[in-house]
Each structure stands twice: as structure tokens, then as C-alpha cells.
Amino acid sequence: MDSTTFAGVGIGLGVAQGPVARMAERAPAPADAASERSAEEEAGRVREAVAAVAAELNRRADSAGGSARDVLEAQAMMAEDPSLEEAVQSRLDDGKTAEWAVHDAFAEFRTTLEAVGGYLGERAADLDDVAARVVAHLRGEPAPGVPSPGHPFVLVAPDLAPADTALLDLDPESPNRVLALVTTDGGPTSHTAILAREKGIVAVVGTTDAAGLADGDVVIVDAAAGAVIAHPDDAQLADARGRAEARAAAEKAPVTPGALADGTAVPLLANLGNSAGAAEALELGAEGVGLFRTEFLFLSAKEAPTVDEQRAEYAKLLSAFRGKKVVVRALDAGADKPLAFLNDAEEDNPALGLRGLRALRANEQILRDQLTALAEANADAGADLWVMAPMVATVEETEYFTSLARELGIRTAGVMVEVPSIALLADRALAHTDFASIGTNDLTQYTMAADRLLGSVATLQDPWHPAVLRLIEQVGAAGEKHGKPVGICGEAAADPLLAVVLVGLGATTLSMAPAALADVRYSLGRHTADDARRIARAALDADDAAGARAAARSAADPAS
Structure with missing residues (x-):
């Protein structure tokens, strides 16, 4: 059989090969039927099942750590949400079975969260997994999850729930080791992609045509090329094996500071959600x-x-990075991450509502307390502390935050570039603050009017789009003009080829999940500053994200 290549979005530079094992189909939805039990009996069954599922998710969270821990703990909280409990109970009171009540109530909430969008919209898909686990427990069936074929395999699935991605078996000695991951849905900012990158899993996501792969089919998963090769020939297998071995050898090389081939320094930093990941980040070469x-x-x-x-x-965090740069984002919450003490008012479109700096400004004491705590913490810790405001949209907001931060003892204050307006005004904004950090996830969302992780617009949620790259270029040019640093802290920085493009557009530092540091360090080391600018120009001249990615790949390796 001839080989066939399926295109997708690669996560990192890895390459792997092996037989396919497909994620099992979910059990059929429960029927809408009357229960033979009383409502009280059914309610007791639901409480027991929900408690068991929440306990299991929390157990996995404790084992997983990192971003996976945060996601799993959020799922456990979902399972025990009082509003969901009320919705289930109303169906039980109507005489329905526990299985159908859970299924229907969770489905209703999923639709509601999708309509809300933003952070809560991103959580909608997680509800499906929680509901499936609760229903499986009620049925006395195993929870949905990753197959165990008894041999190493390439996992193929529409997408993965966080509970599955968090604890994929990656042990080289395990008979059920996951060699690589292929999804037919999702994009580069999906939870699957983020967690795969964090765990260093070879992955290609959004590979629509891979839906036709069958158990046992041998494939090559080439993240660097964003491709899955089905039924490869011997030469293709040998080439992939050689590249995998070369990459493994490069990963074992001594860790060096991030730099281009001509010696231009590009510090590589870590994205962290708490202090627990500090030691691993430092071990993997994070420079801050x-x-x-x-x-x-x-x-x-x-x-x-x-x-x-x-x-x-x-x-705790600042002490771990004593003497190193630490960029802290002020509380990024609001209507899409409702906090009763900040802003829990309902909004028709919370992604465009009172969030980020807007919410903090409306509750200035919370911001003042946070900035004060940071300044006091660093007085003893001795890190190079930088603090930035989230969701800044105007020059006036830039001046406000920078002035307040300095008043409260923060020596280096800056703004996040997540809203197109501040990117367009970067020249003016950077005249009033110390630095800018580009959050490519939100910048892409707002530039393309495409809700993050909403499947129907996933193709638009791609930081490779030239419209996004042109905004980044404007910020980079403003930084160069004013002599102000411009960092990248969104998921785009973890894409090894896009990292080169971002440097070519004027980024002076890159921050990412620690597991991505080695691939990005290697990629930068293959190109000079002139190369980076040339590759970036090729991407800017494209019409769409796919074209930009292809043009950059060709410019980076003309022989490809």
C-alpha cells in the first residue's frame, strides 16, 4: 500500500512512529426514560457517582502537576457545581433516571458555556468528559479513556479530555507507552496541544483526514512538518528514526542560553501557573x-x-529565581472568570467585558494589594521583578498601570498586548511604560474574531495568520524605536519555527511551557538574525495562516 500524508498542526519538533490505537467511542447517550426508583434514591446514586468522579479527578490532578493539575482540579469543581446539582435534581423530580438526568443537565450547561465564550467557553468541552465519567459510574462501566493495547502505540482520537491527556502513559518501559498523539479536532491552543507540549509528547493536532486510520495501521507522526504519514515505506521509517535519534541526542546536550546562530541573545523564559514548577523549569534551562x-x-x-x-x-517563586528575570501578570480575571469579590455580574459577551485591567481598575484596592505584596515579596527574594497588566487596550490605561505600579514599589512595569488596539498604538504606549509582552492566544482571538477553542472557528484561531504577525511586527518596531523589550508569552513562542519568525519580527524574549524550551533553543540556534528577518518576511507576505507556515518553512530550509 502506498504511503499517504495527512496535514495538521505539529506541536514541537518531535517525530515518532508506531501502530495506531484509536480512542474507544463513547458509550451511547442514556435514553430519556422514567425511573423505577424514587427521586431520593436516584439523587443518592448521583451524589455517590459525582463524589467518586471528583475524587478520581483530584487524584489525577495530584499526580499530574503543572497546567494539567489546574485543568483537572477545575473539572472536579465542575462535577460538584451546585447549579449542576440543582439542574440534575429537577430532572430527577420529574421521574427521570439518574443517567439521563446527568446527561441532559450537563448538555444544557455545555450549551450555555459555549454561548458565554471566553474562559468559560473553553471549559464547555470538559463538561462532556465529566458527564461521561459520571454516567459510566452510574452504569457500573469503566470510565472513558485511553486504550491499553499491550504494546507501545500512537493514539488517534477526535480530541482528548484533560483527564486523559494529563496522565498518558509515557514511561519508556511501559507496554502501553503512548509514542505520539494525533487528533482530528482542535488547534494549536487547545488544551490537548498545550498539555502535549508541556509533557513533551510528539503530537499533530487538527489532522482531519486521520479519522480514517484504523487500529494497527503504522504511521509516522512528524510534528516538525505538521504531518502524519500512513503506511510509510522503509526509507521513510528509517529517515524518521534517524531524526528522532538526532533530536534525542540534541536534548542531552548541555543546556545553553537561548541565542541565534550569530550569537544574538534571545533569552528563553518559562510560563508558570504557580511556584511548584520552578525547579523543573530551571532544570530544563529556563533563564527566568x-x-x-x-x-x-x-x-x-x-x-x-x-x-x-x-x-x-x-x-516562593521569586526566591527560586533569585537574580533572574520574573515577569508577573497582575490578576487576569473578570466576567469570564467570575469572582464574587471582583465582578460576578452577568454580561452578554464577557470576553469583551469587564475583565483584566478593567476589572482591577474598578476594584483598585485589589490591584494595590497585589502590587504591594509583589514589591514586599521581592524585597527579600531578590529577583529581577517585572509586573505587567493584562488586557490593556489604550495608552491611558498604560499610563495608569505604570504610574500605579511605580508608586507601589514596582521598578519595572509593563503591559500585555492582547488587544489589537494597543498593538496599533504600541509606538505611543511604549513611550509610557517599560516593556510589552504579547499574549498571542488572546491577540489572535481578538484579531480574527474567533473564540479560542470554539471548534467551528478553530481554523481562524492560528497565530500564524499574517494579520496577527503584522500586529506583532508593529509592536516589535515600536520596541526597537524606544529601546524597550518586547516579549512573547503566548503559546506561539513554543512553536519552534514560529519562534524564529517572532524574533524576526522584533521579539527580544520568548516565554513558553518549560518542556518546549529544548526545541525552541535548537531551532533558534540554526538561524542568524538576518535569517530570522528573512523568514519572517516570507510569512508576512502570505495570505493566510497555512500559507505563512509553508512560506516560513520553505524560507528556513529552501531544500525542503
Whole structure:
């Protein structure tokens, strides 16, 4: 049989080969039928099943760590959401079975979250997994999950639930080791892609045509090329094996600071959600932190944490990176991540509502407390502390945050570029602040008017799109004009080829999941500054994301 190549979006530079094992189909939805039990009996069954599922998700969270832990803990909280419990109970009171009540109530909430969009919209797909696990428990069936064929395999699935991605078996000695991951849905900013990158899994996502692969089919998963090759010949297998071995050898080489081939320094930093990942990030060669998300302190709290509580947590991270650059993002929450003490008012379109700096400004004491805690924490920790405001849209907001941060003891203050307006005004904004950091996930979402992780517009949610790249170029040019640093802290920085393009557009630092550092370091080291600008120009001249990616690949390796 001749080989066939399927195109998708590669995560990292890895390449792997092996037989396919497909994710099992979900069990059929429960029937809408009357229960033979009382509503009280059915309610008891639901409570027991939900508690068991939440406990299992929390157990996996404890084992997983990193971003996976955050996602799994959020799923566990979903399972026990009081609003969902009420919705299930109303169906039980109507005489329905526990299985159908759970299925229908969760489906209704999924539709609601999809309509809300933003952060809550991103959580909608997770509800399907939670519901399936609860229904499976009620039926006495195994929870849906990854197959165990008894040999190493390439997992092919429409997409993966966070609970599955978080604990994929990657042990080289395991008979059920996952060699690589192929999904037919999702994009480069999906949870599957983010967690695969964090765990260093060879993955190609959004490979629509891979839906036709069958169990046992031998494939090559080539993330660097964004391709899946089905039924490869001996020469293709040998080439892939050789590249995998060369990459493994490169990963074992001594860690060096990020730099281009001509010696131009490009510091490589880590994105972290709490202090627990500091040691691993340093071990993998992080030269500092380019994005420290502080939401973990706030999202599960009933009231804003005190200055003392915040200072203790920030000190843990800052001390781990003593003498190194640490960029902290001020609380990024609001209507799409509702906090009762910040803003829990319903909004028709929370992604465009009172969020980020807007919400903090409306509750300035929370912002003042956070900035005070950061300044005090660093007084003893001795890191090179930088603090940035999220969701800045205007020059006036830039001036406001920078002035307040300096008043409260922050020496280096900056803004995130996530909204096209501030990218277009970067020349003016950077005259009033110390640095800019581009959040490519949101910048892409707002530039393309495409809700992050909404499947129907996933093809538009791609940071390779020339419209997004041109905005980044404007920010880079403004940074160069004013002598101000311009960092990248979105998922785009973890794409090895796109990282080169971003440097060519004027980025001075790149921040990413620690597992992506080795691939990006290797990719940068293959190109000079002139190369990076030439490759970036090729991408800018394309008409769409696919064209930009192909043009950059051709410019980076003309022989390809």
C-alpha cells in the first residue's frame, strides 16, 4: 500500500512512529426514560457517582502537576457545581433516571458555556468528559479513556479530555507507552496541544483526514512538518528514526542560553501557573519567568487574599529565581472568570467585558494589594521583578498601570498586548511604560474574531495568520524605536519555527511551557538574525495562516 500524508498542526519538533490505537467511542447517550426508583434514591446514586468522579479527578490532578493539575482540579469543581446539582435534581423530580438526568443537565450547561465564550467557553468541552465519567459510574462501566493495547502505540482520537491527556502513559518501559498523539479536532491552543507540549509528547493536532486510520495501521507522526504519514515505506521509517535519534541526542546536550546562530541573545523564559514548577523549569534551562499567572491565589477564594497571604506565595517563586528575570501578570480575571469579590455580574459577551485591567481598575484596592505584596515579596527574594497588566487596550490605561505600579514599589512595569488596539498604538504606549509582552492566544482571538477553542472557528484561531504577525511586527518596531523589550508569552513562542519568525519580527524574549524550551533553543540556534528577518518576511507576505507556515518553512530550509 502506498504511503499517504495527512496535514495538521505539529506541536514541537518531535517525530515518532508506531501502530495506531484509536480512542474507544463513547458509550451511547442514556435514553430519556422514567425511573423505577424514587427521586431520593436516584439523587443518592448521583451524589455517590459525582463524589467518586471528583475524587478520581483530584487524584489525577495530584499526580499530574503543572497546567494539567489546574485543568483537572477545575473539572472536579465542575462535577460538584451546585447549579449542576440543582439542574440534575429537577430532572430527577420529574421521574427521570439518574443517567439521563446527568446527561441532559450537563448538555444544557455545555450549551450555555459555549454561548458565554471566553474562559468559560473553553471549559464547555470538559463538561462532556465529566458527564461521561459520571454516567459510566452510574452504569457500573469503566470510565472513558485511553486504550491499553499491550504494546507501545500512537493514539488517534477526535480530541482528548484533560483527564486523559494529563496522565498518558509515557514511561519508556511501559507496554502501553503512548509514542505520539494525533487528533482530528482542535488547534494549536487547545488544551490537548498545550498539555502535549508541556509533557513533551510528539503530537499533530487538527489532522482531519486521520479519522480514517484504523487500529494497527503504522504511521509516522512528524510534528516538525505538521504531518502524519500512513503506511510509510522503509526509507521513510528509517529517515524518521534517524531524526528522532538526532533530536534525542540534541536534548542531552548541555543546556545553553537561548541565542541565534550569530550569537544574538534571545533569552528563553518559562510560563508558570504557580511556584511548584520552578525547579523543573530551571532544570530544563529556563533563564527566568516570562509569565507568572497569579490567578491560582484568587479563583478558589471567596474573598480577595490579603497582602500577607499573597506575599508569602509570591516569595516562593521569586526566591527560586533569585537574580533572574520574573515577569508577573497582575490578576487576569473578570466576567469570564467570575469572582464574587471582583465582578460576578452577568454580561452578554464577557470576553469583551469587564475583565483584566478593567476589572482591577474598578476594584483598585485589589490591584494595590497585589502590587504591594509583589514589591514586599521581592524585597527579600531578590529577583529581577517585572509586573505587567493584562488586557490593556489604550495608552491611558498604560499610563495608569505604570504610574500605579511605580508608586507601589514596582521598578519595572509593563503591559500585555492582547488587544489589537494597543498593538496599533504600541509606538505611543511604549513611550509610557517599560516593556510589552504579547499574549498571542488572546491577540489572535481578538484579531480574527474567533473564540479560542470554539471548534467551528478553530481554523481562524492560528497565530500564524499574517494579520496577527503584522500586529506583532508593529509592536516589535515600536520596541526597537524606544529601546524597550518586547516579549512573547503566548503559546506561539513554543512553536519552534514560529519562534524564529517572532524574533524576526522584533521579539527580544520568548516565554513558553518549560518542556518546549529544548526545541525552541535548537531551532533558534540554526538561524542568524538576518535569517530570522528573512523568514519572517516570507510569512508576512502570505495570505493566510497555512500559507505563512509553508512560506516560513520553505524560507528556513529552501531544500525542503
